[in-house]
Amino acid sequence: MKTEETYTDKELIDKVLHKETAIFELIIRRYNPYLYRIGRMYNFNHEDTQDLMQEVYIEVFTHLEQFEGRSSFRTWISKIMLNRCYRKTQKWYSKHMESIEQNNQVIENLHNTETSKLVMNRELNSVIEKSLLNIPEEYRTAFTLREVTGLSVQETAAVLEISENNVKVRVNRAKAYLRKEIEKFYVKEDIFEFNLIYCDAMVSRVMNKIKEI
Incomplete structure (x- = not known):
């Protein structure tokens, strides 16, 4: 069996x-x-x-x-x-954008709420995870799919609908953002x-x- x-x-x-x-x-x-x-x-x-x-x-x-x-x-x-x-992110953005534009305080409140969640969430307490969430989305996505999730360059390119060369460029740029943290703390299996x-x-x-x- x-x-x-x-x-x-x-x-x-x-x-x-x-x-x-x-x-x-x-x-x-x-x-x-x-x-x-x-x-x-x-x-x-x-x-x-x-x-x-x-x-x-x-x-x-x-x-x-x-x-x-x-x-x-x-x-x-x-x-x-x-x-x-992506759809969930866009849905949230569309739903809240009008009120955000009307009241800048909403932005500050949102920032404080999200910051509190990050501080309280033990699963995001490593330097690597926090740094990864702060880099530009296109680099973060390519890096996560390729280096964390383990997709090949070809698979990552297919998922993101970009060229394999573009995948490599984005991953390298992501690593540039994360280099100091990665060199000290990076263990991809733990992320x-x-x-x-x-x-x-x-x-x-x-x-x-x-x-x-």
Whole structure:
């Protein structure tokens, strides 16, 4: 009998498409760390990131037959997560922009609230994470996908829809921003880790939703 690690993505997908719904749990467990890091990269807190992950898994499950294998499954699911994060960011911006423009105090309050959250959130207490969240988004995104999540240059280029050379440029610029911190503290496996406890909870959440479909 095969273990979780020995199944390829294609084998798992084929099984799910052939009504072995329970197998989807293995896909969730395999991709929890990747999606979680992307959500945190966008500066969403732990709870919002989990909500986004659940939405992505449901979308993937209900549209799994649309995956044609032209790119890796990791590229495909990462791109869905990135799009979800982007839409949520834009939705928030559109909703709050009018009030922000009317009252500059809102900006100050927002800054104070977000700062408090960062201080209180133990998962963002390392210098690396704080520095990463402060660099320009296009560099942060490329760096996280390539160096933290572990996508190849080709996969990162496919997710971001840019050239491979552009990926390398963005990653190098991100490293320039982070060089001092990286040299002292950088351990990429520790950045934005999705704890096993959270992994089990995410599996339960998604699989319960799938049962309702």
